[in-house]
Amino acid sequence: MNTLIVGGTGTTGSRLAKLLPDARVGTRKPVRDGHVRFDWDVPATFDSALEGVGRVYLIPPVGVADPAPVVESFLARARQVRRVVLLSSSAVPEGATGMGALPALVRTMPEWAVLRPSWFMQNFTGDHPVAAGVRDGEIVTGTGDGRVGFVDAADIAAVAARALTDPLPHNTDHLITGPEALSYADAAAILTEVTGKPVRHRSVSTEEMTERFAVGLPREFAAVLARLDEDIRGGAEDRVTTTVEDVTGRPARSFREFLS
Known part of the structure; x- marks a missing residue:
């Protein structure tokens, strides 16, 4: 399955892209081979970025009070996508709106993981x-x-890489x-x-x-x-968890x- 890294030039996305060199990097300003234009503010960019994609690393739009509607619209277009790994946060509680609503959306996918670093x-x-x-x-x-x-964001990326590529889906939240x-x-x-x-x-x-x-x-x-x-x-x-070592086999x- 081809992988799309949304926000692939950001803090975790750029590190994940190095671990998955064949992945498609979604970014507002593509500058090299393997990059594709993706802009949360321009839904017209969604379909071309998703073409042929079976897995997505999803970084939600930054600075948006309620990103759930646009993320839900994106996932509705992701008809071929089987696995989604969401970057959330340990500081974000579950909720009906805002960032807290995104894990519930991702859990509707056939295969999923929610990262809570x-x-x-x-x-x-x-x-x-x-x-x-x-x-x-x-x-x-x-x-x-x-x-x-x-x-370390590199450890988050390492967990994300396993969540995206392991043969069996994680189908769980990872507190990192x-x-x-x-x-x-x-x-x-x-x-x-x-x-x-x-x-x-x-x-x-x-x-x-x-x-x-x-x-x-x-x-x-x-x-x-x-x-x-x-x-x-x-x-x-x-709090401290052993998630990095449990998932990747090496300590954080x-x-x-x-x-x-």
Whole structure:
């Protein structure tokens, strides 16, 4: 079965594409062989991207309050698709609307898996606000002493690859974490040790975090992000699973290994 990687140039999709070099990469701006135009905002791109495809790695549209209608429309057109692997999040609860409605849609497919990774280690690099804090020497969050099982996006991609290609469908949710739960203060200490550049963590209130996120973001969305920090502070992400090793046969990468 041919595979379509929706969002194939993104954080997990690009890593998955390296593991599945024969897969079709769906992207808004195709730039090389194997790429095909796919844009959630342009449903006319769906059919050509799905032509001859039997498996899909599905990254839902980003920044959409309720992506369920467009995802449902996409799946309705995926008549030849047998297996769908959805990238969700450990922070997204099941629900009737919004991101929480997507797992139920995917479970209607003949074969499926829902990936629920914890927060990415890649948030500490690149363009993420946490990465900006790393560069400035101070990470600001509303997480308090709450801990997170940060996970490497490469490990998420490895689980996705198996979920897409294993002979037997997984037909389950995979809660994916790294091998240890760390507070942001713990992560800052490891960053300081590995890089030699002092980094500290400063925790602020949910209200202040909302104001910080609201610089450049709609206030409603900023409040949602701030509440996710509040959930971490309350212990919602303080857990570790063995999913990476159970599925791939090798242990998940630690934060220290990721930085080295």
